[in-house]
Amino acid sequence: MATTALPLEKTTHATHEMSFVRKYIFSTDHKIIGIQFLLMSFVFLLFGGLMAMMMRWQLGFPDQPLPAGQLLPETMAPGGFLLPEFYNSLVTMHGTIMVFFAIMPLLVGVFGNFLIPLKIGAPDMAFPRLNMASFWIALTAGILIMAGFFVEGGAAGAGWTSYAPLSASPEWTGVVGGQQLWLVSLAVVGLASILGATNYITTVVNLRAPGMTWFRLPLSIWALFVTAILVLLAIPILSGAAIMLFFDQTIGTHFFDPTDGGQPLMWQHLFWYFGHPEVYILILPAMGFVSDIIANASRKPVFGYHSMVYALISIAFLGWIVWGHHMFMSGMNPTLGMAFMMSTMIIAVPSAIKVFNWMGTMWRGNIMFHVPMLHSVAFVSMFVIGGLSGVFMASPPVDIYFHDTYFIVAHLHYVLFGGSLFAIFGAVTFWYPKMFGKLMNPLLGKIHFWLTFVFYNLTFFPMHNLGVGGHMRRIYDPSQYEFLQPLAPLNTFITVSALLLFAAQIPFAVNFIMSWFNGEEAGENPWNDNGLEWIVPSPAPHGNFAEVPIVYRGPYEFSSPLVEEDFLPQTRKLDSDTEPAAASAAE
Amino acid sequence: MSWILPPSASTFASDIDFLYYVILWITGIAFVIVEVGLVVFIVKYRARPGRKAEYIQGSTKAEVIWTAIPAVTVVVIGLMSGGVWNDVKGRNSVPAGAIPYGVHAQQFEWQISYRGPDGQLGTGDDFTVRNQLHIPVNQPVVMRLTAEDVIHSLFIPAFRVKQDAMPGMTIDVWFEATQVGEFEIACAELCGIGHTTMGATVTVHTADDYQRWLADRVAAADR
Amino acid sequence: MAHPAMMHPPARREIGADVYNEKLGIWIFLGSEVMFFTALIGAYIIVRFGSPEFWALPNQILNVPVTAINTFLLICSSVTMVKAFASIQDGDQKKLQLYMVATVIIGAAFVGVQAYEYTTLVHEGFLPSGYAAGSHLAELAARGELPASVSVYGSSFYTMTGFHGFHVSMGVVCMVFVTWKAFKGKYTKEDHRGVEVIGLYWHFVDLVWIILFTIVYLV
Structure with a gap:
C-alpha cells in the first residue's frame, strides 16, 4: 500500500542510478521512508475512522442495520446489526490503531523522518538502513494487528488498555487469537519505534550542521527529539508488559492472574507507566509543528523560545510521574492518589505556558491565514479545551464521577484529534511542497478545514455533556439504563455529526492525491520560511544538501529589523555574522 | 447539552458537585480568555498590505505571570480536591x-450479601440477593467490594460513587444515602461481552421500611 | 580510542557528542534495554512481595552451583571481549580473531548450559506455570517440603532468564558476524567500531545477568 511510484527526483542532482525497488520500496532515504510512513498511516487512519463510524452507528441508530452492514460476516454483524463482541473489538481496535498505527507514526514516523535531517542540515539519518527496517517492521505489526479480524474469535476486545485479567484469558472475552495478535503486534511495533528513536536521537545529537547549536534548533526538532527520548524509554515498558501478558495467555504464566499469586493491578501500573509518556509522545511533536507554523504565519519570532523548550522538557519529565491519575478508581492506595493528583495538576503549568506563548507569537504579528495556519490555530484552541477538561479528571473526587465516562472520551479526542490530528493536517499541508514539489490546493484545503473544524466540534463537544449525564464509555447499548435514556437524542446527534466529520475528510483525500499530480509547482520556499529545508529544491533531492549548510541564527527570525524582507533564512550570512566554531575548526 | 450534574442523593455528593462547579467556573473563565484572545488576535493582527510584524522575541515578565497564575490555580484546586x-x-x-x-x-451481575440475624457479614446466615441493594436512608453503609473474574466497576451515579472491583482484592466503598427511592447501579469498566447489561438497582428505604424488608427476607430465608 | 577523523567522511558538523554514531547509537539503545529489563524486574519485585509464599528457597528447585559456574563463564566472556577490543586497539589482528572466537564459544556455552538447566528443570516438573502435575517436584510440594504452588516463581524465573538468554543468543549471532569480519581483516587499529559496539552490548548483557543471578538465584 505504501509503494506507489512517487513523481519525485525531477530536480534531483544526486545522480547515482538506483533501481525502482531500491529507490521507492526498500529505500534508505529518510524522505522516502517518511512518505512511506505517511501513506501507511493514512490507510490506518481510514481503518480507524471506519471502526469509529460503525461504533457511532450502533450508539446513534441501534434499531437500524448498519448501512452496507450485510457485507460483514455473521460473526460480526448478522443482518447488519453489530454484535456486542464485535463492538468490543471495534472499541479496542479503534483505539489501538489510532494510537499506534495512525497518530504515532504520523507524528513521529513521518515527520521525525522527513524533517530531522532536513531541518538540522544532515544528508540523511545516522543509520539509514535501520531506518528502513523500522518502517518495514512497523508495517508488519500493522498487518498482524489487522489480521485479528480474520481469525477465530475476532479481534482483541479488552479495550486499548487491555486490562488484565479480562485480556489474559479467552474465557473472559471470547477472543482467542485476536488478543495474542494484538500483543505480538504491539511488541513488534515497539521494536520499530525503539529503533526509530535510537536513530532520531543519534542524528540530532551528532549530525547537526555547523552553527546549528541546540538553541538554534527549530521547536519541531526539539519536540521530536524529546519525544524520541520518551519513545525510547517508555515503549520497552509496554513491550515487557505485553510479553508477560502474552505468556499468561500462551505458556501459562500467572503474572496477572490473582487466583495464583499474580496481580492484575500490576498490568495497570506497567501499562500507564508506559501510557502516560505515550500521551505526550502523541502531542509534543504536534506542539513543535504548530510552533513552527504559527511563527511562520505570524511573521514573528516564536514568543519565548527558551521557555517553550523548557516547557517541552518539563512536560516530558513530569509525564513520568503522573501515571497513577489513570488509576484513581482502581483500588490503588488513596494516599498515592493524592501524590499523583499533585504531579498531574503541576503538569498543567508547562502546558499553559505553551498556549500563552503561541498567543504571544501571534500578538502584534502580521498573520497570514494559509491552510497550515488555520489548522494550527484550531490546534491551539482545541488543545486548550482538551487541557482544561483534563483538570476535572485530575481532581480525584471529581474523577469519581467522570472516570470511565464520555467526559474522558471527549477529553482524549480534544487532545488527540483536536490537538494532534489538526496539527498533522497543518504539517502535511505545510511540508507537502518539500515532499512532492507541489502545493496542495488552498481552496480544497480551506473547505476541508472548515468542514472538519465544525463537525469535529459538533461530534466531540457534546460528549462532555454525555459525561456530565453519567454516560459510561465503551458500552454497547446505553438504552439499558434508565438514567441514560434522556441522552439518546444527543447520541444520535453525535452520530450524525461524526458521519459528516468522516465525509469531510474526502476533500483532503482528493486534495492530497490530485495535488500530487496536478498541484501548482511549489518552488524552493513557498512559505517564505527560514528553516534549512527551504534552501533545497522541492521535492528535496537525494542527499538533501549540495554542500554542508552553515547556520548563522535561529529559525524564527521573521520581520527582523536587520533585513528588508520579513524573513531571514538560517543560512543567510549577513555582514555581521561570524563563521560558527564547528565550521572553522573543521577547515 | 447540560453542564448541570444530575440530582444527587448522598452526603458527600454535594462536596464533589461543588468541586466540579468550582473547576467548571475556573476552566470556563480560562477557556473564554484564551478563545476570545485568539479571536481578537486573529482579527486584529491579520495580514494587511504594507504592514510588518513587530520583531518581539518574548518577555520574561509575561512568562513569569503566565507561569505563576496557572501554578497557583492548580495548587488551590489540588488542595481543595x-x-x-x-x-x-x-x-x-x-x-x-x-x-x-x-x-x-462477576460477569455480568452483582451478588449482594446482607448480614443475617447474627449481625455479622461473612457468616453462614448471610443471604445474597442478585442485582438488588437495599439500604436505609441517612445511615452510612459500606460495600465490601470484590470481583470473581475480571475487573468491574461499581458506579452509582446518583450517589457519586465509583470504585473498581479488583479480583484478588477487597475494597471498602462507603456512602450515605440522603433520599428514599430507587437508584441505578452500572458497571463502568469494560468487563466482557455482557458489560452493557451489568446493571442493578439500589433501593433506599426509611429506617422502618428497611427493618421490615430485612425481616421479610430473613423470614423468607428461614423457610 | 580510534581517531574520529578516520571514521567519518570529512563533512563538517556542529560539535555533537564527540563519539561516533554507532557508539552513541548503542548507548541510546541500551537505555531502552535498561527500561525493558526494568519492566521485567519490576514485575518480579511486585509479585514476589505480593505473594512471598509462592517462592521456594534458593537451591530447593534451582541448581545454584551450575548457574554459578555459568555466571563465571559469562564474566570470562566479558574479559575475552575486553581483550579482543584491546588487541585491535593495538592493531593485532591475530589476537582479535583469537579473543573473538573465545568470546563466541564461551557465549554459546552459556546458552548451552542454560538450555541444559531448562531441560532439567522441566523434566523435574518446574514450568512457567508452576509445578507439572504428577512430577517429582509436585510430589515434594504435596509432602510439604516445597511451597504449595510456585506459579509466579516459575513465571518470573522463565521470563527473566529466558529474555536474558534471548539477548545472549542475539549477542552471539552478532559476534559471529563480527568474528567473520575480523577474519576478513575488516577491522583496523584506526577503525574497529563493530568490535567496540558489540563489546558494549555484551558487557551490558553480562551486567544484567549478574543482577538476575543475584535476585533470582541467591535471594
Missing part, C-alpha cells in the same frame, strides 16, 4: 458503625 478525596476515599474515611454489605461482581 485533597480534602474531599480524603473524606470520601481516604484510608480511614469509612464512618464507624457503617452497615456492611458484600458486593461481589
